[in-house]
Amino acid sequence: MGVVSALGEGPEANRKALAEGVCGIGTLGLFPSRYAGVLPCGEIKTTTDQLKEKLKATESGVTRTMLLALDAFDQAVTDAGLTPSRLSESGTALISATTVGGMCLTDELYKDARNATGGSAYLRSYDCGSVALYLQARYALGGVINTINTACSSSANAIAFGARLIKQGLATRVIAGGVDSLAKFTINGFNALHILSPEKCAPFDKDRQGLNLGEGAAFIVLESESTFTGKGKVYGELRGHGNAGDAFHPSSLSPEGEGPFLAMQKALYSADLTPDQIGFINAHGTATENNDAVESHAMQRLFPSVPPFASTKSNTGHTLGAAGAIEAVYSLLNLVYQEVYPALQFREPIEAAGLVPVLSYTPLTLNHVMSNSFGFGGNCTSLIFSKA
Amino acid sequence: MLYIHQSTCISSQHTFGSIDIEALQPSLDGRLHITEPTPPAIPAGVLRRMGKAVKMSVTCALPLLERPATPEGIIIGTGNGGMEDSIQFLNQIIQYEEGMLTPGNFVQSTANAMAAQISMLTANRCYNTTHVHRGLAFENALLDAVMQASENSASLILLGAVDEISTYNDNIERLAGGYKEGPVTNHELYTLDTPGSIAGEGAVMFLVSGNPAGANTAVPAIRTLHTTDEAEIKIQLIHFLDISLPAGETVDWFLSGENGDNRLLKYYTAAESVLSANTGIARFKHMSGEYPTAVAMACWLACHIIETGEVPIHMRKRPTGQATAGPAKNVLIYNNYKGKQHSFILVSRPGR
Numbered sequence: 001m002g003v004v005s006a007l008g009e010g011p012e013a014n015r016k017a018l019a020e021g022v023c024g025i026g027t028l029g030l031f032p033s034r035y036a037g038v039l040p041c042g043e044i045k046t047t048t049d050q051l052k053e054k055l056k057a058t059e060s061g062v063t064r065t066m067l068l069a070l071d072a073f074d075q076a077v078t079d080a081g082l083t084p085s086r087l088s089e090s091g092t093a094l095i096s097a098t099t100v101g102g103m104c105l106t107d108e109l110y111k112d113a114r115n116a117t118g119g120s121a122y123l124r125s126y127d128c129g130s131v132a133l134y135l136q137a138r139y140a141l142g143g144v145i146n147t148i149n150t151a152c153s154s155s156a157n158a159i160a161f162g163a164r165l166i167k168q169g170l171a172t173r174v175i176a177g178g179v180d181s182l183a184k185f186t187i188n189g190f191n192a193l194h195i196l197s198p199e200k201c202a203p204f205d206k207d208r209q210g211l212n213l214g215e216g217a218a219f220i221v222l223e224s225e226s227t228f229t230g231k232g233k234v235y236g237e238l239r240g241h242g243n244a245g246d247a248f249h250p251s252s253l254s255p256e257g258e259g260p261f262l263a264m265q266k267a268l269y270s271a272d273l274t275p276d277q278i279g280f281i282n283a284h285g286t287a288t289e290n291n292d293a294v295e296s297h298a299m300q301r302l303f304p305s306v307p308p309f310a311s312t313k314s315n316t317g318h319t320l321g322a323a324g325a326i327e328a329v330y331s332l333l334n335l336v337y338q339e340v341y342p343a344l345q346f347r348e349p350i351e352a353a354g355l356v357p358v359l360s361y362t363p364l365t366l367n368h369v370m371s372n373s374f375g376f377g378g379n380c381t382s383l384i385f386s387k388a
Numbered sequence: 389m390l391y392i393h394q395s396t397c398i399s400s401q402h403t404f405g406s407i408d409i410e411a412l413q414p415s416l417d418g419r420l421h422i423t424e425p426t427p428p429a430i431p432a433g434v435l436r437r438m439g440k441a442v443k444m445s446v447t448c449a450l451p452l453l454e455r456p457a458t459p460e461g462i463i464i465g466t467g468n469g470g471m472e473d474s475i476q477f478l479n480q481i482i483q484y485e486e487g488m489l490t491p492g493n494f495v496q497s498t499a500n501a502m503a504a505q506i507s508m509l510t511a512n513r514c515y516n517t518t519h520v521h522r523g524l525a526f527e528n529a530l531l532d533a534v535m536q537a538s539e540n541s542a543s544l545i546l547l548g549a550v551d552e553i554s555t556y557n558d559n560i561e562r563l564a565g566g567y568k569e570g571p572v573t574n575h576e577l578y579t580l581d582t583p584g585s586i587a588g589e590g591a592v593m594f595l596v597s598g599n600p601a602g603a604n605t606a607v608p609a610i611r612t613l614h615t616t617d618e619a620e621i622k623i624q625l626i627h628f629l630d631i632s633l634p635a636g637e638t639v640d641w642f643l644s645g646e647n648g649d650n651r652l653l654k655y656y657t658a659a660e661s662v663l664s665a666n667t668g669i670a671r672f673k674h675m676s677g678e679y680p681t682a683v684a685m686a687c688w689l690a691c692h693i694i695e696t697g698e699v700p701i702h703m704r705k706r707p708t709g710q711a712t713a714g715p716a717k718n719v720l721i722y723n724n725y726k727g728k729q730h731s732f733i734l735v736s737r738p739g740r
Contacts, residue, residue, distance in 0.1 A: 034486045099498060103474060110482050112560050113475050119563030126560070127468065128499065129522030129680075133728070136614050145614055146528040147521040149499040157517055161532065168535050185474070188481045189494030245462070245507035245516035250495045262513055376495065377504025379516055 001235060002075025002177075003329045004068055005216035005316045006042035010075060015333045018315060018341035019361050025200045025212050025317050033184050039196050041182055042214025042317025044068065057138075060121045063102040066134045068322075069179035072217035073135055076175060080221040081232040084139070091172030093143035095162040096132035096179070096219075097154035099321040101125075104183035131179060143171050149321065151375030152284075153243075154178050156324025156383055159220065160241035166224045173227070177219030177325035186213055186320065193251060195288045201318075202345035203285035203311035204292050204357050211286040214317025218325035220332070235332040239368065239386040240271025246378030252290045257298030259380035260284075260372065264302050267370065267382035275303045278384070279366040280340050282327045283357075284374045285311020286318050291374065296353035308364065310343035310357040324373040324381065331369040331385045339363050390534045390596050391603035391738060393544075396448045397688040398422050399590040401675045404448070409692070412674065412702045415574040418567070419553055420588040420677030430509060437492060438505065441469050441552040444591035445502040446509060449546060452595045453510050459595070461515040461536050461545035464503040465529030467522045467680020472554035473497035502550055523725020525549065526681040527612045530733070533596050534610065541598030548593040549684030557679070558587060566678070566726075568648065574674040577648040578705075585647035588677015592684035605691040606738040608632055612731045618658040621730060625662045625722065628732045633718065639667045640716035641693055643686045644705070645723030647673040652727050659722045667720075669705040683723040683731060690719035690735035 003010065006024025007017035017024065028036040028043055051067040052058055055074070073094075077087065086092060102125040103109060112120050124130060132147045144165060148158045155178025162174035180186075190196050190213060197210035222238060244266060246259025253259060268275060284295055299306045312330050319326055334340055343357035367387050374380045397403040400420035401413050413423075427435055427443055428450045438446065445464070453459065477493035495501075500518040507516050515536065519528040526549035533547040551557075561567055568584040577586055600606070609632035613624055633639070642663055646656045660669060670693075676685040693699055697715050701708070721733040 103478075106478060106481065109475075110478055112563060113478070113555055114559060115563075116559075117563070119560070123560055123564040126556075127471070127522055128520040129467065129525070132521060133614075137728075141614070144528075144531065144612060145521065145524070146519060146531075147525075149518050149520040150503075150516070151498045151500055161517075164535050164539070168538055170531070170535070184481055184486070185478060188486055188489055189477060189491065189497070192489040192491035192494055243515045243517065245504070245513050247507045247511050247513050249508070250501065250504060251491070258513055375500070376498050377500040377516075378507060379500055379504065379518075 001079060001220045001329050001332060002072040003218040003326055004044060004071045005319065005326055006044055006214055007315055009071065011329055011333060018312065018330065021342045021344060023200055023315055023344050030182060031184065033187060035187055035191060039187065039198060040200055040212050042212055043182055044215055061125045063122065063125050064104050064181040065098060065101060065179055066131050068181055068215065068217040069131045069135060072177060073175065073219045076219040076221050088140045088142040090142045092141055093162065093165055093171035093174040094132055094135060094141050095146045095158040095174055095176040097148045097158040097321045098128045098131050098179050099149055099151055099154055100180045100183050100186060101128040102130050103185045104181045106184040150379035151377055152320050153324055153373035153375040153379045153381040154321040156373035156381040157243060159238065159325065159328055159383060160243065160381065162222050163238050163241065166222060173221060173223040175219050175221050178321045179217035180215060180319055180321040182213060182215040197287060200345050201287035201314055203287040203314050203343060204350060204355060205346045206348040206350050208287040208292060210288050212317040214319040216316060216319045216322045216326050218322060218329045220328055234388045236335045236388050237386045238383065240267045240384040242266025242270060243381045246380055248378055251376050253294040253374060255294065257294040259378050260295055260298035260374055261301050263380035263382040264298065264370065267384050271384040273368055278307050278368050278370050279364065280334055280369045281307055281309035282331050282369065282371040283309045283311045284372040285313055287313065293350060296350055296355050300353060306355055308340055308358050310341065314344035327371045328383060331371045334369050335366055335385060335387045338366055390537045390607045391600050392594050392596050392605045392691055393603050394452050394595040395593065395688050395691055396451055397592045397685060398425060398444050398448050399676055399685055400588065410700050415586060418572045418586060420574060420586060421553060422589055439473055439496055441550050442502050442505050445548065445550045446505055448591040448593045449506045449548060452546060452593055457544050458512060459514060459546040460543035462503050462506055462512060463517055463529045463532045463545060463547050465519045465525035465549045465681050466499055466502065466551055467525045468551050468554060468557045469499040470497045470501055471556040472552060475556045523680045523729035524612050524731060526684045527610060527731045530610055537596065537598030544595060544597045546593060547596050549681035550591040551589055551679040551681045553587050553589045577674045578646065578671065580648060581650050583649055583651050585649045585673065585678035588679045588682060590676055590685055592688050600738050603738060605694050606736055607733060608736050609734045614729055616727055618654045621655050622658045622662055625659055625732060632734050637718055638664060639718050639720045641668045641670055641699060641719045643690055643719055643721040644669060644671050645673060645683060646671050647678045652724060655724050655727060668707060670699050670703040671705055672703060680725060683721060686721045686723060687733060687735060690721060693719055694735065694737050
């Protein structure tokens with residue numbers, strides 16, 4: 001697996017930061033914005049030029065989103081010991097996800113969408129597909145290549161799609177995950193919806209003021225038990241997945257939490273598990289008024305007793321299309337190291353729910369971890385990872 | 389096997405409502421714009437907030453969802469879905485210098501707005517997803533449907549593709565050399581030996597499942613690949629037909645994604661070289677125009693050909709004569725986007 005977030009590069013650096021309760025959310029410094037000093041963000045402190053140099057990605061038209069994806073992708077395939085010849089096999093699939101794509105290049109896009117002549121180097125880099133196409137070309141990937149955009153649940157769906165490809169015999173191994181970079185586009189969008197917090201976000205806190213945007217990427221390598229050669233590590237099993245539409249509103253969840261409830265329920269069904277077997281939930285927990293109230297309610301509807309839970313968005317910010325994949329890596333770390341990490345910035349529980357997230361680093365015997373991702377448009381997805 | 393039960397298509401041609409594809413509808417200003425049909429009865433407030441792509445999707449999808457059966461999957465492919473709203477919102481950011489912005493465009497700018505809107509209008513809480521892999525967005529949606537039909541053959545799935553001509557793709561595609569320079573009409577698309585194609589847009593929806601009952605057409609096989617080598621297309625197409633076509637059967641019609649771009653002709657020539665002399669060759673980009681999910685219209689046309697035996701003269705590359713086409717069982721579609729993303733789709737009449 002591979003991950004890059006405001007907490008650092010690589011699973012180990014991320015684990016260390018999570019265990020120590022580090023918050024990667026701070027002042028936006030990457031690009032000028034009137035909200036730079038006002039709205040905190042989970043920014044990766046490496047500049048785009050530094051990333052290009054470090055990753056030897058000097059091709060024309062490369063965006064920050066492609067670079068963050070490349071970083072996490074390269075970590076994952078190196079970690080799994082996938083050689084260039086393995087990568088180019090027709091059984092090696094890449095399922096990526098992003099919501100921003102190359103729209104982080106606000107000014108270039110603005111000009112390219114209206115000027116009659118003199119296009120920039122990024123004409124083929126704005127759409128969501130650009131990221132997976134870049135990785136495909138760079139590694140000569142030979143299998144199914146796809147990009148999913150279901151807003152904030154995108155990369156959770158990419159992982160589920162990858163698992164289904166393997167089950168159906170349409171891929172031998174799948175590199176699945178997602179990416180998003182901070183952009184003026186999303187900062188202004190979420191700000192216009194009045195759901196960005198002026199403080200570091202406080203998931204599941206009674207007085208939470210909204211989310212902080214973050215950026216990052218993560219990819220995991222999935223392989224079926226029957227074809228696994230025994231080379232490379234095994235971090236865990238993707239045991240189940242569930243996808244449901246909330247069918248309520250374009251930008252908020254239904255009060256009953258039908259979508260979240262159904263996604264979690266379907267994931268349990270597909271994993272052949274009962275609610276009491278889930279040892280920990282990596283909640284979607286964006287810290288918006290709507291999400292945390294609804295998610296709490298949905299968890300209480302499904303779980304007779306809500307298991308230990310927390311949202312790592314208090315560490316990384318909300319990384320949108322990357323969130324499902326980053327949190328999949330964190331769920332696998334929970335399982336590998338049999339530990340859970342503290343929720344940050346939490347003070348008092350939401351009155352109606354009374355739920356308190358995990359507040360300190362805790363070693364915990366874990367067999368099954370659930371990871372939730374809910375997106376705009378009501379796209380809700382829940383994944384269940386199990387101990388290898 | 390994925391069976392197709394019903395389909396709808398909104399395009400620049402007469403493909404929606406009363407269908408008549410014999411006479412070719414001309415392009416306008418070098419673009420193949422859709423003829424906007426009357427949208428279905430939905431609340432005016434909801435309709436007003438919909439962009440063209442969402443409106444097209446909903447108009448196309450709702451007639452398929454009138455049956456009592458509820459789909460257990462809403463799967464949409466789109467290359468540029470939401471991009472028009474993205475640009476509108478971007479314009480706000482720049483023009484108002486990140487001031488007080490209205491969130492409407494931002495909310496509609498995510499590519500999943502179409503699938504989400506369909507789920508909201510039909511109160512459908514089933515599997516819902518959106519594939520956005522540019523020129524293979526529809527093919528990946530199709531693959532998703534194939535998998536779902538295999539996982540649960542009884543489940544009914546709404547499968548669709550949508551893309552619109554927007555400020556985004558029109559100007560950016562033009563700057564990138566995607567369209568022919570100067571005034572061009574769809575009548576002359578294949579005769580001008582120049583780079584670029586013609587802009588298009590459309591929405592296509594299919595009601596599919598793993599259950600053959602009542603289905604006139606099916607998709608026995610789909611294959612996607614990423615390459616820039618035309619020799620690879622030839623090798624992979626031979627292999628695709630070897631494993632997909634039942635013994636003793638031939639391809640009746642080859643639906644070619646040829647789009648008038650002389651830089652891409654070599655891929656289509658390579659694919660044609662694999663076919664037997666008896667296979668008819670037809671083209672569709674003069675009807676759809678070029679856009680990332682144009683291949684969905686080819687699937688709709690393949691169903692039409694199998695169901696009616698009709699292959700309009702303007703579509704035929706060979707044979708070109710007036711002879712009636714006769715019944716067709718197997719239609720092979722080959723399409724590529726920008727010479728990098730390729731797909732083979734076999735559409736067949738199920739059974740013997």
